[in-house]
Amino acid sequence: MTRLRGRPAAMADRLTVEQRRHNMSRVRSRGTAPELTVRRLLHSLGFRFRLHRGDLPGTPDIVLPRHRSAIFVHGCFWHGHRCPLFRVPATRTEFWISKITANCSRDAAARESLLSLGWRPLSVWECAIRGKGRLAERDLAMAITDFLEGDQAVGDITGKMSHAKTASEE
Numbered sequence: 001m002t003r004l005r006g007r008p009a010a011m012a013d014r015l016t017v018e019q020r021r022h023n024m025s026r027v028r029s030r031g032t033a034p035e036l037t038v039r040r041l042l043h044s045l046g047f048r049f050r051l052h053r054g055d056l057p058g059t060p061d062i063v064l065p066r067h068r069s070a071i072f073v074h075g076c077f078w079h080g081h082r083c084p085l086f087r088v089p090a091t092r093t094e095f096w097i098s099k100i101t102a103n104c105s106r107d108a109a110a111r112e113s114l115l116s117l118g119w120r121p122l123s124v125w126e127c128a129i130r131g132k133g134r135l136a137e138r139d140l141a142m143a144i145t146d147f148l149e150g151d152q153a154v155g156d157i158t159g160k161m162s163h164a165k166t167a168s169e170e
Contacts, residue, residue: 034126034130035061035073038124039062049071050062058070060121067148069121071121071122074107074123081158083127085131120154123157128143128159129159134159135157140157
């Protein structure tokens with residue numbers, strides 16, 4: 001049985017509210033393992049980039065000014081990607097659905113704003129980098145290179161087992 005502010009609670013979480021809050025406060029938005037993987041890969045391919053440009057909509061994780069491209073490395077949970085890495089929590093379901101839907105709306109607005117400014121947004125999803133459906137490094141490198149050197153206005157790189165819909169599209 002868990003405790004909620006010192007009282008027993010009937011929820012599946014083994015941590016107290018304070019412990020959960022502390023854990024969630026430690027979740028980073030910059031310098032995550034998937035982001036570092038993409039940065040290392042880009043650097044090894046000879047691409048030069050800037051990080052977290054706050055002057056662009058959505059503060060992209062990686063910006064390649066020479067290619068007028070902005071790369072977002074999205075965590076499948078936080079951005080509502082329908083893939084094996086995404087699962088709505090069993091506790092506080094309404095809160096999480098609301099939060100993830102707001103994140104998806106913000107992502108769409110940032111993408112549209114970047115397009116209107118002449119930038120080409122690319123989303124690299126966490127499931128393309130880790131998990132059972134992850135892409136081989138050479139396939140990920142090829143997908144990123146194809147986007148950067150191609151003429152696509154918008155791009156998404158997902159894992160092999162992901163579905164096309166995000167949480168906001170349902």
